[in-house]
Amino acid sequence: MSDPGSASLSAAELQRLSAFLYRQTGMLFGETKRYYIERRLADRYAATGISDFATYFGRLRTDAAERETLVNAFTINETYFYREEHQLACLSRSLLPELITTRQPGDKIRIWSVPCSTGEEAYSIAIWLLENWRLVDAYHVEIIGSDIDTRVLEAAREGLYGERALSRLPPGLRDAYFEPARRHQRRIIQDLRESVSFSPANLIDAASMAVHGVFDVIFCRNVLIYFDEESRLLAAGNLFDRLAPAGFLCLGHTESMSRISQRFDVRRFEDATVFQRPPAT
Template sequence: MTEFPPVSEEEFRKISEFLYRRTGMVFGETKRYYVHRRIAERMAALGYEDFSAYFHRLRADSKGEIEQFINAFTVNETYFYREDHQLRCLTNDMLAERMRAKPPGAPYRLWSVPCSTGEEPYSLALWLLENWPEVDTHEIEIVGSDIDTDCIEAARAGFYGARALMRLTPSLVEKYFEPAGPDQWRLVSDLRDSVQFSPVNIVDAGSVRAHGTFDVIFCRNVLIYFDDAARRLAAENLYESLAPGGFICLGHTESMSRVSPLFEVRRFADAIVYQRPRGKAHG
């Protein structure tokens, strides 16, 4: 890759502000080298040597460059059955409580956001099949969404390496995956078809609203990349995406109590989660 001079203070400010306005993600001074490498990759891919010329193309969104630029900055490290205590809480407590609140025949809607390359929403489908006796008696909709469109395409394809499968037993891998090359497996088509994938930006109210309302949202390890203002905005958008009485699960280092007063803390045997109070309108 062509070596570009490090971004100047002014260039770093412009890029950081652009990313923040578009995604809510904050990149401080300690991330300058990381930002420089991502910019350099995009400039080299497009044949630019001048930052100003590239930034002009980025702001104009010529040939969808904003999407590619954002994709370059997302972190997509995950694996199947990550934070499985929340999966146990889903089948032991959250779904049972939602069942008592929903009219007969209403679908249960679960949202994994960000969904990365699909491990987390597919984990929901796999876990329900293996651990929820009620699975065949209810309509279940699982949606996986991410701001990174490359991740969405990878999720739809459903190919995974050994690291992604490290928490699954050999019997589960044999049951739900097909060999697809050296250290490569593909999720069976029935499971791939059970999850809908879509792009979303959780700091954009319109983007979130388009997905409707959910019974349970898994939004893990993304709010840590936002500043306080963006976290509050994302929390409000996610609140509006929950049905009254619905639940949201965060990453183990995240706490909604420090972000927004809208949610109630629920402490179940397996996990601490956050709930949209029943019958309480926002604002």
């Protein structure tokens, strides 16, 4: 392969790279996504000066930074503020009121957005609670966003968003929680940037999940649909282990934990159906 701008893969090479990406992310890639894969691989060839698959794949095995960069290139980061707003309503109207029946004012409540992409979901949770949960100041609410993609975590910490990401936020909230627009972007205010923390985690890697401790509510939306059955089961086990007893898991509207694992109880509230780790006995 002499053309450094080309990343045409043989069937065996495509299978090898797809297997590598599966081990790293739990996501399935293959022949149907050949164009998508080759485009991103061509970018890495150009960036590294490598022009053949064997040399590049050898580098992946020894260069942790390049492995991270390649994984970042293949993760999916489509999101926006107040996505699936009904679950945010469920959080403030049902989940938190139930959780605090066993808490005292001042106690910690931990909420995790994983994967969090560029931070819209984690910041949406913070804004929603400030606007809609009257007891938000009575408890120590800790919100953490995590993602396998280290590049999007940096963007989340920076907190700069374009009009598309903000399109579902009411204008009053944009003005209250974002700095004035500059170059078609608005930055979330410093108080909110400091109130939400971001750190890496991989849904199929138990160790990277475990370092974050346990949570009362986990939002894990619209990612399990990209996994195969084995990866979904592994991710479900890791999510179960990261929930405190009686903690809640919120999935995307097309996802159901009941088809993956029987360890969770199904809870149907006014605004949403969620999945709960059974209380301790």
